[in-house]
Amino acid sequence: MKLVIAIIQPHRLDHVKQELYNVEVNLITVSEVLGHGRQKGITEVYRGAKETGNLLRKIRLEIAVNDSFLNKTVKAIIKGAKTGATGDGKIFVMDLQECIRIRTEETGSVAIG
C-alpha cells in the first residue's frame, strides 16, 4: 500500500480529478494549502504598503492506493496537472503501513478501495 500526496495548481484540479476518474481512482482527499517553491510569489499592497514573496495557493491531494494502482495514479496526476510552467507542483509517494475502514473495521488492501 502506498500513500500518494500531490501538490498541484488550483486550476488543474478538475483535470486531475478527471484523469484519476478515468483510471478508476475515485477515493481522494483534497485540501487547500499555501506553498512556496521555485515559483515567485505575488506582490500585494496593503493601503499603499507593498509586500512581496507571499505564499501561493495550491491544492494538496492525498490518495491511498494498492501497489498495483500506484503507477497509473501517478501518471494520471501528471497528465492532469502538467502545464510545463514553473509551479506545476510535486508528487510524493510513501509506504503506507496500515489502512482501516472505520465503518467495517476492515484493514489492509480491502479497506483502501
Next chain:
Amino acid sequence: MINSADTLFVLVSAALVMLMTPGLALFYGGMVRRKNVLSVLMQCFLALCLLSVQWMLFGYSLSFAPSNGFWGGFAWMGLNGVGMEPFADYSATIPHQAFMIFQCMFAVITPALIIGAFAERMKFSSFIVFTLLWATFVYAPICHWVWGSGGWLKQMGVLDFAGGIVVHTSAGIAALITAVVIGKRKGLEHIPSPHNLTFVAIGTGLLWFGWFGFNAGSALAVNGVAVNAFITTNMSAAAAGLCWAILEWIRNGKPTVFGIVTGSIAGLATITPGAGFVSPMSALAIGVLASIVCFIAVAIIKPKFNYDDSLDAFGVHGIGGILGTLLVGVFASKAINPAGADGLFLGNLHQLYVQLIGVGVVVLYTAVATWIIYKFIDIFWGVRVKETEEYIGLDLTQHRERAYTIIE
C-alpha cells in the same frame, strides 16, 4: 415654484439609488469565484467615482441639455446654467441640480450593470476606458432620446418611467455583446458555484431597497404616481421572487436562495419602465411574466448557446428591461398616470407598437456602438487579461489584494 417636500423626496431617492451600486457590487461579488470578488467590487466603485465626475463635467449636458432630438450637446457642461431654479421640462417643483444629481446615480449604475457579463476576465485599465466611452457614447445619447428635452423617442411617445430602456435594455444588450466578443472564462470545467451566496442575498436586499428611490423617485414629486410606483416595484419583485422559487421547486426539486433573489431582481428590472404607468394588480402579472421569461432565458436558452454571460447581466436585466418596456404597451393606464398612455388592454394597440420601436432602436444602437467601443479598446490596449492572470485571479493580478486569507 420649488416644493420642499418634492425636493427632499428626490434627494433621498438619489441617495437610495446611489446605494444600489455598492449593492450591485455585493450581488455580483458574491457570484464570482473568490479570487475575483475584489475585482468586481473595485469595478463597481470605480464606476461610482468615475461616472459621478464624468456626469458633472459633461455627461449630464450630453444627456439632458435641450439641443436637438439626438443628443444634448455641450451647453450644460460643468453644470453651466444648471442652478437652483427648476427646469420645467423635467420638473417644475425641484431645483434643477436636484434632478441632475438624481440622474447622476442612474448614469453610474447603468454601466456597472454590464460588469456581470465580462466579470473575472477583463483588464482593469481597459475596463476604465470601456466604462467611460460607453457612458459617453451609448448611455448619454440613449438617455437623451428617451428622457431628454426634445428627445426623438420621447416625442414619438415611447414610455419609460424609470429606465427599462435607458438603463436595463441598454446595459443588458451591452452585456450580451461583450460576453460574446470577450469569450468564455478559463478554467471553468464545471459551472462555478457562487463563492458567497450570503453576499448575493445582502446585495439583493440593498438593490431592492434602493429600487424604491429608483422607481418611486422617478415621479420627481410626492404624489400618487410616486406611491403607485413604490407599490408596483415591491409587488413585481415579490411576485417574481415567489414565482422563480416555485419554478425551481417544480423543475429541480428544491427552491434555492440564488433562485429567489434572481427572480426578485428580474421582477425589479421588468417593472422599472412601467412602475408609474401600471396598476399594482398589473405589477403582479408583470412580476410573474418577468420570472417565467427570465427563467427560460437563463436556465434553458442560455446553456444552449455557447457564450458566457458570467452573472446573467443580459439574461436578467436585458431580457427583463425589454420585456418590461413592451409590457408597458400592454398594461399602461391613464387612470394611473394621466401623463402616460393607455395600453393594449385598454384598446390602444398603438402604444405597444411605439414601445416596440423604442426598444428595437435602442437594442440596435447599443449592440453596434458597444461592439465598436469594445473593438477599439481591444486593438489599442487589449481587453482581456493574460491566461495565467486569469488562473491566479484578478484580485491579485489587477489590484494586488486578496479578499480572504487561508493562513494569517
